[in-house]
Amino acid sequence: MLCLKKALLRCKTCGAEYDAGTARFRCDCGEPLDLVWDGAAIDTNERCQARRYAAFFPFDASEWTSLGExxxxxxxxxxxxxxxGLKEVAFKNESANPTWSFKDRGTAxxxxxxxxxxxxxxGTVSSGNMAASVAAYAAAAGMEAFILVKGNVADEKLAPIAxxxxxxxxxxxxxxxxxKESLRxxxxxGIYYANSDVPFRAAGSRTIAFEIAEDRGFDVPDWVIVPTSAGGNIRGIIxxxxxxxxxxxxxxxxRFMCAQARNNSPIVTAFANGWTQIRRAPDAETIAHAIDNPFPPSGNRTVAELRRLNGAAVSVPEEDIIRAQADMARAGLFAQPASCVPLGALRIARASGIVKEGESAVLVTTGGGLKYTTAFAAHKLEWRDCAIADLPDILK
Ligand SMILES: [Zn+2]
Known part of the structure; x- marks a missing residue:
């Protein structure tokens, strides 16, 4: 068994605190919980997350199951x-994780x-990325995994989990x-459901923030833009x-910007209308499949965090998501549609003046393009057939 040092989980909404040494996934008030653990130093000689940021987690780093997340x-x-007209636009490419999405940080x-x-x-409840991540880490740790995938997930996405x-x-x-049923x-x-916004998943996402800051010599960008589904990742990054x-x-x-697909944007809607409580969004289709959560469990908390920290929330129409995916790929970065929503959101926020000229932005590219090949159909992709003998003419 791993050593767990004395740590607390705190509800930022009602202030309640719980012992992190118990299986506690949400506050009694219904809101999510955050790990309270004051780290002090980063071991810059270590590349592996578990050891590099060990001071920020209540575990002995040597005992982590790591796949190099x-x-x-x-x-x-x-x-x-x-x-x-910005000083910098940078992409934190999370597809470079062991199962090709940011989920591996929180899963570890x-x-x-x-x-x-x-x-x-x-176990976990997932639309794809988190399912693959939990299945992989469970395998590495020699644990049995029970993965619940939502009903509309395509067959082609099941094999990479199975x-x-x-x-x-x-x-x-x-x-x-x-x-809710999975937690119950x-x-x-006796199954630990490592769902989207449970305390240690959000705690794992903090390392995205650590790395963004480290990469910039502990300076921070003006904006961090996060594609948002349940809200656990943006909470963790904050x-x-x-x-x-x-x-x-x-x-x-x-400053933080929550980026959602306009077809399914309950957090953006609540933020724009001044609501403190999320209302269920119509469950419309979006190409940004990985973030189509109509009633996000960390929605209320995310809205509160954005208000507290002078953040923003922007929704992006389908055609702008597709354009962002094409533009990023033509710059060499092929991301899944959900991970292209931040570029669409930045364009809208720049045009509306939320983001000012000369500012800098880091966009969290949560997962790779091969995660959702259905999206190829949205692009006019072309190739041609020819014979070897035709090549001299064609390549003139
Ligand atoms: Zn609470």
């Missing part, structure tokens, strides 16, 4: 900065927590009900920058 590149692309932290609590079974040897169930019914059944059957500030490693906070 984190340490992803932050790539600055000048053509987008030029287009938008959840697996460490689950092992510390003595669990031998883990390959890791997990029990895989495609479940019909509303996604948010599945989320997990408690009953917490990460707050931890750095508290540790004295940085001098200020960036």
């Amino acid at each position: 984190g340490g992803t590149p932050c790539v600055s692309i000048a053509r987008f900065a030029d287009e938008l 932290a959840c697996i460490a927590h689950a092992r510390a609590l003595g669990y031998t079974k883990v 390959i890791y040897g997990a029990h895989l169930l495609r479940v019909a019914g509303p996604y948010d009900e599945l989320y 059944l997990g408690a009953e059957r 917490n990460g920058f707050e931890d750095l500030l508290r540790a004295g490693l940085t001098k200020r906070m960036p």
Whole structure:
């Protein structure tokens, strides 16, 4: 069993605190919980997330199950900065993680927590990325995995999860009900449900913030733009920058922008209307499949965080998401549609004056383009057939 040091989980909404040494996934008030653990230093000689940022987690780093998550590149692309009149537009390329999405950071932290609590079974409720991530880390840790995938997930997305040897169930019914039912059944059957916004998943996402700051010599960009579904990732990234500030490693906070697909944007709608409570969005189709969550479990908290920190929330129409995917690919970065929503949001925010000339932005590219090949159909992709003998003419 892993060693878990004395740590707290705190509800930022009502202030309640819980012992992190128990299987506690949400506050009694219904809102999500955040790990309270004051780290102080980064071991810059270590590349592996678990060891590099060990001071920010209540575990002994040597006992983590790591597949080498984190340490992803932050790539600055000048053509987008030029287009938008910005000092810098950079992409934190999370497809460079072991299962090709940002989910591995939070999964590694959840697996460490689950092992510390003595669990031998883990699971998750996912539309794809998180399912693959939990299945992979469970396999690495020698744990049994019970993965619940929502009913509209295409067959082609199931094989890359099943390959890791997990029990895989495609479940019909509303996604948010599945989320609640998994936590209830997990408690009953001894399965640690490492869902989208549970405390240690958000705690793992903090390392995105740590790396963005480190890459810039502990300076921070003016904006960090995050494609947002459940809200766990953006919460974790915000917490990460707050931890750095508290540790004295940085001098200020960036501003945060929640980016959603316009067809399914409950957080943007609540933010724009001044609501404190999320209302269920119509479950419309979007090409940004990985973030189509009509009733996000961290929605209320995300809206509150954006208001508290002078952030923004922007929704992006389908055609702008497709254009962003094409433009990013033509700059060499092929991301899944959900991960192209931030560029669409930045363009809208720049045009409306939310983002000012000369500012800098880091966009979180949450997962790779091969995660959602259905999106190829949205582009006019062309090639031609020819014979070897034709090549001299064609390549003139
Ligand atoms: Zn609470």
